[in-house]
Amino acid sequence: MKILIARLTLFAITTLSLSHQAAAEDCIPCHREKTPAAVRQWETSAHARAKIGCEKCHGSNHDKIVKGEAKVDMKVCGPCHQKALREHKASRHGMGLHSGWGCTRNLTNRDPGECRFCHEEGSSAPLSGVQCARFLKQTSEMGEIGCNYCHNVESSCASCHTNHNTSLAIVRDPNSCAKCHMGPDHPQWEMWQTSLHGTLNATAGISTGPTCQTCHMQQGSHNVSVGITMSSGGVPYPSKQAEPARKEMLQVCGQCHAPEFARKELARGDAVRSQSLAIVKEAEKIIWDLYDHGLLDPMPDQRPDHPLSGKKLVTDNQMLYEDTSHIERLLFKMKKYDYARTIKGAYHQNPAYTHWYGNAELKMDLVDIKAEASRLRERGKTPAAGKAGNGSASEEETLRALKSKVERGAMSEEEYAAEKKKVLERLK
Amino acid sequence: MPTYRHCRTFTIASMLVTAVILAAGCARLPVSGALPVGVAVARVTKVEAASPFAWDPGGTKIALVSGSFAIHDPDADNSLPLGAVPSAVAWSPDGDHLAAAFPHDKDATLRIFNTRGALLSEADISGHVTKLAWRSEDELLVAAVTIDQLSFGADIKGVLYRWKGIGKPAATTLTETTVRPFIARWPLETLYHTFTFALSPLGDEIVYTRLQDPPAFSPYVKICIRNLGSGAEQEAAIAAVTSAGAVYSADGERILYGDGANASHWLDPWMGKELATFPTPGRTIALSPGNRYALIDGRLYRDGKEMVSFPATSEGAFAPAGGRLLLRYGGNLYMISGLSEPETDKKVPAGSERLLTLRKWRSEGLISVPDYQSARERMPLQ
Numbered sequence: 040m041k042i043l044i045a046r047l048t049l050f051a052i053t054t055l056s057l058s059h060q061a062a063a064e065d066c067i068p069c070h071r072e073k074t075p076a077a078v079r080q081w082e083t084s085a086h087a088r089a090k091i092g093c094e095k096c097h098g099s100n101h102d103k104i105v106k107g108e109a110k111v112d113m114k115v116c117g118p119c120h121q122k123a124l125r126e127h128k129a130s131r132h133g134m135g136l137h138s139g140w141g142c143t144r145n146l147t148n149r150d151p152g153e154c155r156f157c158h159e160e161g162s163s164a165p166l167s168g169v170q171c172a173r174f175l176k177q178t179s180e181m182g183e184i185g186c187n188y189c190h191n192v193e194s195s196c197a198s199c200h201t202n203h204n205t206s207l208a209i210v211r212d213p214n215s216c217a218k219c220h221m222g223p224d225h226p227q228w229e230m231w232q233t234s235l236h237g238t239l240n241a242t243a244g245i246s247t248g249p250t251c252q253t254c255h256m257q258q259g260s261h262n263v264s265v266g267i268t269m270s271s272g273g274v275p276y277p278s279k280q281a282e283p284a285r286k287e288m289l290q291v292c293g294q295c296h297a298p299e300f301a302r303k304e305l306a307r308g309d310a311v312r313s314q315s316l317a318i319v320k321e322a323e324k325i326i327w328d329l330y331d332h333g334l335l336d337p338m339p340d341q342r343p344d345h346p347l348s349g350k351k352l353v354t355d356n357q358m359l360y361e362d363t364s365h366i367e368r369l370l371f372k373m374k375k376y377d378y379a380r381t382i383k384g385a386y387h388q389n390p391a392y393t394h395w396y397g398n399a400e401l402k403m404d405l406v407d408i409k410a411e412a413s414r415l416r417e418r419g420k421t422p423a424a425g426k427a428g429n430g431s432a433s434e435e436e437t438l439r440a441l442k443s444k445v446e447r448g449a450m451s452e453e454e455y456a457a458e459k460k461k462v463l464e465r466l467k
Numbered sequence: 468m469p470t471y472r473h474c475r476t477f478t479i480a481s482m483l484v485t486a487v488i489l490a491a492g493c494a495r496l497p498v499s500g501a502l503p504v505g506v507a508v509a510r511v512t513k514v515e516a517a518s519p520f521a522w523d524p525g526g527t528k529i530a531l532v533s534g535s536f537a538i539h540d541p542d543a544d545n546s547l548p549l550g551a552v553p554s555a556v557a558w559s560p561d562g563d564h565l566a567a568a569f570p571h572d573k574d575a576t577l578r579i580f581n582t583r584g585a586l587l588s589e590a591d592i593s594g595h596v597t598k599l600a601w602r603s604e605d606e607l608l609v610a611a612v613t614i615d616q617l618s619f620g621a622d623i624k625g626v627l628y629r630w631k632g633i634g635k636p637a638a639t640t641l642t643e644t645t646v647r648p649f650i651a652r653w654p655l656e657t658l659y660h661t662f663t664f665a666l667s668p669l670g671d672e673i674v675y676t677r678l679q680d681p682p683a684f685s686p687y688v689k690i691c692i693r694n695l696g697s698g699a700e701q702e703a704a705i706a707a708v709t710s711a712g713a714v715y716s717a718d719g720e721r722i723l724y725g726d727g728a729n730a731s732h733w734l735d736p737w738m739g740k741e742l743a744t745f746p747t748p749g750r751t752i753a754l755s756p757g758n759r760y761a762l763i764d765g766r767l768y769r770d771g772k773e774m775v776s777f778p779a780t781s782e783g784a785f786a787p788a789g790g791r792l793l794l795r796y797g798g799n800l801y802m803i804s805g806l807s808e809p810e811t812d813k814k815v816p817a818g819s820e821r822l823l824t825l826r827k828w829r830s831e832g833l834i835s836v837p838d839y840q841s842a843r844e845r846m847p848l849q
Contacts, residue, residue, distance in 0.1 A: 431824040438833040459834060463842050466821055 066093040080203035111202075112194045120196075126261035131271060132192045172357040175346035189219035216251045223376045226396075227251070230387040254291050266291055268309075272356045272374075273382050275312065304388065311385040311393060318401050319378050322370055322408045323354050327449065329412055331440035334419040335364045366411045373404035434462050496794065496801045500775040506805040511541050511793070514800045517656070519555050520793060524562040526786035528582070529793065531800060536567065538584065541802065547584045557599035557607070566607050568596030577609060579632055588632045594624070595659050600666040600673075602695070605631055608673065612662045614655070621651035623678055625662030641693070642677040650686055661688060663712045667719040671695055671823050672830070674703065674713040674722050674736075688712070690724050692736055694830035696823070701830070703736035711752045719826075723761065725749010731763050737829065737836045743771060753783040753792070757808040760785065762792060767803070822846065 070093075071078045081087050086096075096111045103109040117124040127133045174186045192198040199210050209215060217228035231237045231251060240248025255263045266288025268281040275281060285305065292301035329335050330352045340350040343362045352367075353359070360371045381397030384390075441458050444450040450458075496508055511529070514520060518532035529539045536553055537546040553567035554575065564587065565580045575596045578589045594611030602608050609628035614621055624643045630636035642662060650658075664675035672695060676688040690704040690713050703713070707727030714723050716733075721742060725731040731749035733742040745763055753762040761768045762783040766776040781796035785806075792803040822843065829839040 431820070435824070435828065435833065438828060442833055459838065463834065463838060466824065466842070 077203045080201075084203060084205040086203075086205055110195075111197065113196055114194075116196045123196075123261045127196075130262040130264040131267070132261070132263050134193060172346045172348075172353070172359055176359060176361055192219070211250070211252050213251045220251075223380075225379050225383055226392065227383055227387060230384055230389040230392045233391065234387055234389040236388065249295070257291060269312065269382070273312070273316070273378055275309075275316075305386070308382070308385040311398070312382045315378055315381045315398060315401055318405055319370075319374055322373055322405050325408055325412045326354060326366055326370055327352070327443075327447070328440070329366065329415055331443045332416075332419065332436055333439075334415045335366065336415060336418075337364060366408055366415065369404055369408050369411065373401060373408070377401040377404055431466060434466055437462055496781075496796055496799070497778055498775055499777075500773075502775055503769075503805075505807075506774075506803060509802050509804070511800040511802050512539060512546075513798060514795055515552065516798050518795075519553060520784065520795060520800060521556045521558055522784055522786045522791075522793060523558045523565075523582075524560060524787045526788040526791060528562075529800070530556045530558065530565055530567070533800075538565065538582065549580055549584050555596045555599045555609075557601055559601045559604055561604055563604075564601075566599050566601065568599060568609065568611075570595055573613065575611065577607070577628075577630060577636065579607070590630060590634075590636055592626075592628055592636055592638070594626055595655075597659050598663045600664070602629075602666060602670045607632065607636075608664070608666060609636065610662055610664050610675070612659045614651075614658055616651060617645070620645055620647050621658075622646075623658060623661065625675070625677065627664070627673070627675075641675060641691075644678045644680055646678070646680040646686065647682075650680060657708070661708055665712065665714045665722075667715045668717055669719045669819060669823060669826070671826055672715075672719065674715065674724075676706075676710065676712045678708065679705075688727075690722070692722075692830075694827055696827040697831045699830040699832075701736065704732070704734060707748070709748070709750050711750050714752055714754050716754070717756060717758045723749075723752060723754060723763075725752055725763065737839075745771075747779075751780070751782045753785055755785040755792070755806065755808055756787055756789045759808045760792070760806050762794070765796075767792075769806075 067078060081093075096115050097104050098109050100109060113124055113127070171186070174182050177185060189198075199215050201209060213228060213231060220227040221229055228251070232241075236249050238248065240250060242248070245253070255265070257265065266284050268284045268288075269275045276284065288305060289298060289301050292304070296304075326335070330338070335352070339345065339352050342364075344350060345353050345357075345359065345362075347353075347357055354367070354370060358367065358371055358374075360368055360375075363371070377397055377400040379397075380392050381401055384392030384394075384397045438459065441450065441455055441462075445452065445455040496510070498508065502508065512531070512533050515532045515534075520529060520531040522529055527540065527542065529541060531537060531539050532552050533539065533546065536549045536551060536556075538549065539546045549565075549567070551569050554570045556565065556567045558565055563582060565582070567578050567580070568575045569578065573595070574591060574593050576589055576591050577596070577599075579587045581587055592609065592611055594613040596609055596611050598608075598610040600608045607628075607630045609630060611626045611628060613624045613626065615624075622643065622645050625641050627639045627641050628636035629639075661678040662676055664673040666673055672692055674690060674692050677691050678686065678688055680686040686708055688706050688708055688710060689702050690706060690710075691700050691702050693700045703722060704724055704726070706712075706724060710725045710727030712724060715721070716723070720737075721733055721735050723731060723733050725748050727748050727750060729746075729748055731745040731747055731752065733744070734740070735742060745761070745766070745768060747764040747766055749763055751762070751764055755761070759770060762777075762785075765779045765781045767774045777794060778796055781794050783792050783794045785792050789808045790804065790806055792806055794801045794803060825834065825839050825842050828834045829836060834842075
């Protein structure tokens with residue numbers, strides 16, 4: 040009997056001692072065994088200290104949780120973290136899924152023609168299953184790890200904060216950003232690491248060397264897009280939008296640097312950006328000209344359909360790196376990798392990324408594209424050699440090219456009419 | 468939109484008149500109105516009802532079915548027999564070759580003969596042939612209809628074959644429609660009639676009929692223009708299924724089509740502009756080479772005015788050289804002569820290659836209709 044009383048007393052003491060942590064949770068005893076890491080992280084989190092238990096975020100329907108249907112996304116975090124949610128939604132992170140596979144209407148400086156990716160003309164109802172072209176080309180497994188693991192930043196706070204740990208030390212470390220902001224397309228993490236900012240951070244500490252968060256998440260703001268003057272594809276914003284953003288960034292830089300120094304640094308980045316964009320546009324023009332003359336190999340109508348645009352040539356943000364022609368694949372690398380590295384390298388004050396990994400590659404891409412274009416044009420002449428004297432065939436090709444240009448807005452109706460008139464006069 | 472009821476009433480009335488005349492055993496062509504001075508009608512020979520017939524380009528020989536298929540010389544009144552009964556015939560532009568389609572089961576055999584009756588080439592194709600036309604000396608166009616009966620109706624397909632006289636004819640499906648059961652039960656000849664074409668005088672385009680069977684509405688045909696060079700198509704008009712379809716004007720710029728119910732229309736298909744109408748539904752249509760004469764549902768028009776009329780079910784063909792009209796009615800073939808036509812009526816611009824190029828570009832929208840018209844007007848007439 041004494042032993043039984045002693046055991047009951049011990050149980051009562053243990054239960055009471057845990058109650059301040061578990062807040063009457065039934066989950067902990069079992070999950071300490073099943074998911075010990077999650078429990079350990081929660082126990083040391085701000086949530087535990089504030090008595091925010093499992094059910095508050097996960098709900099109480101265990102079946103749903105097990106099936107993965109009770110996701111803890113920003114709708115769950117938002118009601119308590121309203122300021123953070125507001126800032127996040129106003130930022131490019133808040134459009135992560137949109138830019139990946141959702142509606143782009145709220146993105147700045149977007150081509151209205153992009154609406155066709157998701158909507159029938161004139162309809163606001165989304166087409167079922169229409170998403171990002173590159174995402175749609177993936178297997179589901181590849182899409183999950185290769186696309187969604189970064190683009191789910193829109194709706195998942197855990198994308199940066201991790202699941203159960205609320206330590207700010209984690210999200211204030213540039214390694215948190217590196218998961219996505221690295222690699223060939225936008226290596227901001229590497230650029231920062233090997234820039235003077237990164238070197239000072241590594242050697243003299245954060246008081247001297249700023250991190251990603253220092254400049255892009257001032258005072259813990261979740262709006263990572265403050266001070267940015269271009270779209271995610273590197274297209275400069277119109278001045279009405281760019282000028283206030285530039286003021287914001289100058290304010291950020293001004294916390295350490297003289298205003299004139301900061302202004303010149305950013306202005307130099309602008310110049311590099313416009314020069315680099317001109318190189319990309321030159322290459323893009325070459326490819327459209329080849330397309331107009333039916334010289335891409337293969338042409339869009341001779342290869343698997345583009346998931347969103349079918350048999351049309353696509354060189355905008357939805358362009359693909361697979362099921363395309365070699366010269367388009369060169370343009371893809373040029374735009375997505377080398378142009379991005381040049382301009383982001385310039386704004387992150389990284390000489391090697393701006394020049395060797397960026398601008399030099401960009402210029403060599405143009406050399407490759409021109410050479411490939413010459414080859415395609417030369418080859419295009421060969422089968423047509425027999426019809427060298429056939430004026431109408433070449434005039435027809437000219438007309439097709441003109442029509443294609445006017446249809447995509449690269450030529451005005453007036454210019455088109457004038458050029459067409461010349462063709463008709465030449466026709467013998 | 469012509470209704471099925473209109474078409475049916477007209478057809479029944481025509482059949483009654485035909486039956487009465489046939490019952491009387493009449494071998495004389497019934498004529499309403501006075502024949503103009505110089506115009507004469509003469510019986511050529513007996514022919515099979517609904518059988519094909521065609522003038523040779525020189526207007527001296529006729530391919531027809533009189534007991535058997537034959538080349539008939541009306542002046543010498545003799546015939547060169549060629550065998551079985553074809554469903555369609557056509558002379559090559561130079562008159563050296565005669566093409567004929569011979570049906571068997573659901574399919575057909577195409578044969579090409581020379582003027583001495585020797586078989587030069589043959590090929591088998593699927594479907595029942597409704598029309599033949601030579602695009603050039605080397606290329607034959609063939610319209611064929613296949614009908615697959617289904618538990619819920621029938622699948623009717625119109626196929627255009629292009630045959631060079633050797634090898635297998637190349638097929639392009641121009642129309643395919645699944646029709647409702649009550650249409651699937653129509654007589655085969657009526658279903659075959661829903662797909663036919665006419666070749667433009669320049670040989671670059673066809674105007675053809677495409678059957679449509681929308682739910683809750685009467686079936687009808689679309690009259691479509693297809694450029695054979697580009698494959699580009701445009702819808703020109705709609706008509707009842709009893710329409711004869713359309714024929715081209717001598718310059719290839721306009722079409723004359725029957726709406727199958729009320730009237731026949733001269734149409735500029737590119738401008739969508741109606742130019743003239745005839746108050747007869749256009750279930751049979753023939754045009755003279757210079758377009759001065761039109762035979763529509765047995766009514767013979769000259770310069771748009773009705774001269775004289777024959778039975779509505781009679782079918783005609785003008786001699787390519789002009790001046791004469793063959794008319795099949797009641798198991799007999801008649802010749803109407805004395806239909807003079809000025810040479811100027813047949814003029815088209817010189818430089819046909821350039822004209823064909825312009826027409827192809829117009830079909831694809833590479834140049835606008837005004838661009839085309841302006842360029843064409845600058846070309847001299849030949």
